[in-house]
Amino acid sequence: MDKNTDSGGGLGTGAPVTGALVTGALGFAGLHLVRELLAAGCRVTGLGRQFDGSAPPPRAGGFVRAESPGETPGFRYEGPAGAFLYLEGRIEDPATVTAALDAARPATVYHLAAQSSAAASFGAPRETIVANLLGTLNLLEAVRALPPAVRPRVVAVGSAE
Numbered sequence: 001m002d003k004n005t006d007s008g009g010g011l012g013t014g015a016p017v018t019g020a021l022v023t024g025a026l027g028f029a030g031l032h033l034v035r036e037l038l039a040a041g042c043r044v045t046g047l048g049r050q051f052d053g054s055a056p057p058p059r060a061g062g063f064v065r066a067e068s069p070g071e072t073p074g075f076r077y078e079g080p081a082g083a084f085l086y087l088e089g090r091i092e093d094p095a096t097v098t099a100a101l102d103a104a105r106p107a108t109v110y111h112l113a114a115q116s117s118a119a120a121s122f123g124a125p126r127e128t129i130v131a132n133l134l135g136t137l138n139l140l141e142a143v144r145a146l147p148p149a150v151r152p153r154v155v156a157v158g159s160a161e
Contacts, residue, residue: 019043021104021152023091023139024112025084029159031061033110038082045104046077046086047096048113056088073103091135097142106152111139116159 020037024030025046037044048056056075058065063079065086074087087103089096091113101109114132115121121128136156143154 019045019104019106021045021047021100021106021109022112023047023100023109023135024114025086026056026060027112027116029157030110030112031063033112034063034084035061035079035081037110038079038084044082044084045100045106046084047089047091047100047104048086049088049090056086090131091138092130094138094142097138098145101142101146101152105150109139109143109152109154111136111154111156114158 020042022030022034022037022044023046025034025044025048027048030046030048034044034046056065060077061079062081063077063084066076066078074085077084077086085103087100089100091097113135115124115128140154143151146152
């Protein structure tokens with residue numbers, strides 16, 4: 001069975017499994033990665049949230065936010081390297097992660113979503129542990145639950161101040 005097609009079950013639509021899902025896509029490293037993936041011709045879907053509870057910014061790293069047309073959830077960000085779909089959600093929520101995988105149909109997941117500020121982690125240690133550890137576990141479990149034919153590889157990235 002071809003690793004790049006879905007034979008049914010799991011994601012279930014039979015559509016090609018291509019592109020990348022980038023968690024933490026609007027973060028510092030995430031924006032750089034998205035730009036490079038787009039420049040390489042990759043279809044990109046981003047997933048993330050603003051830790052301060054605000055809406056995704058209208059501009060981020062040279063990208064401009066526009067509402068997605070039609071039934072597509074999320075926002076479309078457009079920039080010099082191309083455009084990507086940004087889904088707003090918390091990786092701490094398993095249903096959000098599963099929905100993002102269904103929407104993105106990625107061959108690779110680049111996991112950059114985390115609370116990386118040392119100062120913020122001291123101010124909210126429980127929330128940091130939940131976001132960083134439970135979020136990663138949710139992502140890995142959602143990927144593991146997919147049929148092997150459509151299971152993306154996961155590249156986990158970490159950083160700190």
